[in-house]
Amino acid sequence: MTGEFFLQTKSRTDFVEITGQVQDFLTDTGATDGFKGSGALVVFTPHTTAAVTINENADPSVVRDMAHTLDRMVPWADPAYAHSEGNSAAHLKSSLVGCSEMVLFSDGRLELGRWQGIFLCEFDGPRTRQVKVRIIGSGG
Amino acid sequence: MTGEFFLQTKSRTDFVEITGQVQDFLTDTGATDGFKGSGALVVFTPHTTAAVTINENADPSVVRDMAHTLDRMVPWADPAYAHSEGNSAAHLKSSLVGCSEMVLFSDGRLELGRWQGIFLCEFDGPRTRQVKVRIIGSGG
Amino acid sequence: MTGEFFLQTKSRTDFVEITGQVQDFLTDTGATDGFKGSGALVVFTPHTTAAVTINENADPSVVRDMAHTLDRMVPWADPAYAHSEGNSAAHLKSSLVGCSEMVLFSDGRLELGRWQGIFLCEFDGPRTRQVKVRIIGSGG
Numbered sequence: 001m002t003g004e005f006f007l008q009t010k011s012r013t014d015f016v017e018i019t020g021q022v023q024d025f026l027t028d029t030g031a032t033d034g035f036k037g038s039g040a041l042v043v044f045t046p047h048t049t050a051a052v053t054i055n056e057n058a059d060p061s062v063v064r065d066m067a068h069t070l071d072r073m074v075p076w077a078d079p080a081y082a083h084s085e086g087n088s089a090a091h092l093k094s095s096l097v098g099c100s101e102m103v104l105f106s107d108g109r110l111e112l113g114r115w116q117g118i119f120l121c122e123f124d125g126p127r128t129r130q131v132k133v134r135i136i137g138s139g140g
Numbered sequence: 141m142t143g144e145f146f147l148q149t150k151s152r153t154d155f156v157e158i159t160g161q162v163q164d165f166l167t168d169t170g171a172t173d174g175f176k177g178s179g180a181l182v183v184f185t186p187h188t189t190a191a192v193t194i195n196e197n198a199d200p201s202v203v204r205d206m207a208h209t210l211d212r213m214v215p216w217a218d219p220a221y222a223h224s225e226g227n228s229a230a231h232l233k234s235s236l237v238g239c240s241e242m243v244l245f246s247d248g249r250l251e252l253g254r255w256q257g258i259f260l261c262e263f264d265g266p267r268t269r270q271v272k273v274r275i276i277g278s279g280g
Numbered sequence: 281m282t283g284e285f286f287l288q289t290k291s292r293t294d295f296v297e298i299t300g301q302v303q304d305f306l307t308d309t310g311a312t313d314g315f316k317g318s319g320a321l322v323v324f325t326p327h328t329t330a331a332v333t334i335n336e337n338a339d340p341s342v343v344r345d346m347a348h349t350l351d352r353m354v355p356w357a358d359p360a361y362a363h364s365e366g367n368s369a370a371h372l373k374s375s376l377v378g379c380s381e382m383v384l385f386s387d388g389r390l391e392l393g394r395w396q397g398i399f400l401c402e403f404d405g406p407r408t409r410q411v412k413v414r415i416i417g418s419g420g
Contacts, residue, residue: 002318002386038142040182040276040417042320042382046393048336053235056188065221065228066235069214074349081345088345095333095346099396100382102182102240104274106142111272113186116239132391134384136320136417137180137276178282180322180416193375196328205361205368206375209354242322242380244414246282251412253326256379277320277416 001029001135009122009129013071015053015063018043018131019117022103023110025133030108038106044099044132049090049124051097052131057117070096090124097121141169141275149262149269153211155193155203158183158271159257162243163250165273170248178246184239184272189230189264191237192271197257210236230264237261281309281415289402289409293351295333295343298323298411299397302383303390305413310388318386324379324412329370329404331377332411337397350376370404377401 003025007016022043043052056062074089074096081088101118104111112118120129143165147156162183183192196202214229214236221228241258244251252258260269283305287296302323323332336342354369354376361368381398384391392398400409 002384038274040274042384044382044384046391046396048334048342048393048395054188054239055231055235059223059225061222061224062188062228062231065218065223066232068220069218069228069232073213073353078345078349080348082341083339083345084341085339088342088349091335091342092346092349095335096236096376098238098378098381099334101238102184102242102382104142104182104184104272111186113188113270115188116186130393132384134318134320134417137274178414180414194328194379195371195375199363199365201362201364202328202368202371205358205363206372208360209358209368209372213353236376238378241378242324242382244282244322244324244412251326253328253410255328256326277414 003133004130006128006130007120009125009127012125013067014122014125015067015119017057017117018120022118022133026105026108029135039135039137040102040104041133041135043101043103043118045120046130049087049094050129051094051099051121052101053097053119053121054101054116055119056115058115087124093123143273144270146268146270147260149265149267152265153207154262154265155207155259157197157257158260162258162273166245166248169275179275179277180242180244181273181275183241183243183258185260186270189227189234190269191234191239191261192241193237193259193261194241194256195259196255198255227264233263283413284410286408286410287400289405289407292405293347294402294405295347295399297337297397298400302398302413306385306388309415319415319417320382320384321413321415323381323383323398325400326410329367329374330409331374331379331401332381333377333399333401334381334396335399336395338395367404373403
């Protein structure tokens with residue numbers, strides 16, 4: 001009931017859609033374990049300068065605009081920053097967006113809204129990032 | 141173990157308390173299915189310009205002040221926005237607040253703090269919005 | 281499958297690491313109930329001016345920088361605030377960071393990333409704060 005995958009981000013800030021990988025995990029789990037029913041799953045990234053979010057996947061300018069405004073709200077450089085790695089902005093963005101999302105499913109399909117996709121949010125890339133998916137609370 | 145309901149928001153930004161509807165779902169589920177015990181439930185909204193949060197429900201000026209500061213942090217108009225629908229601010233607010241919340245319960249009652257209520261947050265209204273509730277991980 | 285603990289925060293804004301308490305709860309639950317396997321748990325704080333987040337616990341300057349930038353983004357004083365208690369900024373920070381986190385575990389150990397720790401975030405301290413932990417969705 002647990003999956004994981006890795007992906008390569010391309011720039012300091014990058015929103016990479018992972019809906020397909022999460023759906024594939026759910027489909028594969030159903031095929032292998034005979035898993036049925038409805039429930040919820042957790043999508044979790046074990047990093048402190050990345051995040052997971054759900055937002056529009058139809059027009060790529062949406063996540064670009066989101067990244068632009070996040071960068072303006074949380075400036076990369078600030079003389080007050082004490083952390084020596086210089087990526088404090090990325091840490092705060094990670095906590096604002098959050099490192100996990102809950103996603104409902106039923107009959108082997110993610111129950112996302114029409115415009116919703118799941119994204120890994122990179123805030124200190126490019127890097128290789130890990131995503132974990134775990135099914136919890138499945139019921140008949 | 142799944143419920144859903146719809147509500148009508150009244151303005152572009154609107155925080156609508158839904159604690160009663162979530163409690164009603166939990167109460168009805170207990171009555172129908174003989175459901176007992178403690179667990180957790182997910183409150184999820186399948187939209188990309190709305191969110192779900194838990195905050196104070198005693199003084200309505202709290203959520204008004206929150207909406208005011210969110211609007212200042214994430215301006216509605218920005219020449220840099222590329223998304224043609226013009227609602228990029230609403231998308232970012234959705235990801236900052238998040239489209240779901242976990243709520244604990246026991247003995248058929250939500251285990252919220254004294255001042256906590258559950259809110260559907262509208263950021264691009266007025267619209268009709270859907271909320272899904274799913275019980276997960278219930279145990280004896 | 282439920283634990284809770286209390287802690288005392290030290291200043292208006294304070295990030296207190298609680299990874300040890302959450303791990304202790306998981307360890308104790310395994311010892312008492314013979315609980316095994318993998319699953320997820322919810323870490324929830326029942327307050328409206330506090331939050332729970334996961335971020336770096338190696339260098340304490342990370343959370344200090346995060347607190348600094350949060351304070352700049354959400355100013356404590358604003359003539360537009362209507363809430364008479366004067367802590368509207370703390371309420372908004374609570375909703376931005378969120379009052380709960382999901383944490384995966386397996387074989388009795390939290391599955392956090394190398395740099396991840398769990399923090400109770402105080403935004404209107406100093407106060408005594410409660411944290412609840414509930415295991416959900418554990419499986420073989």
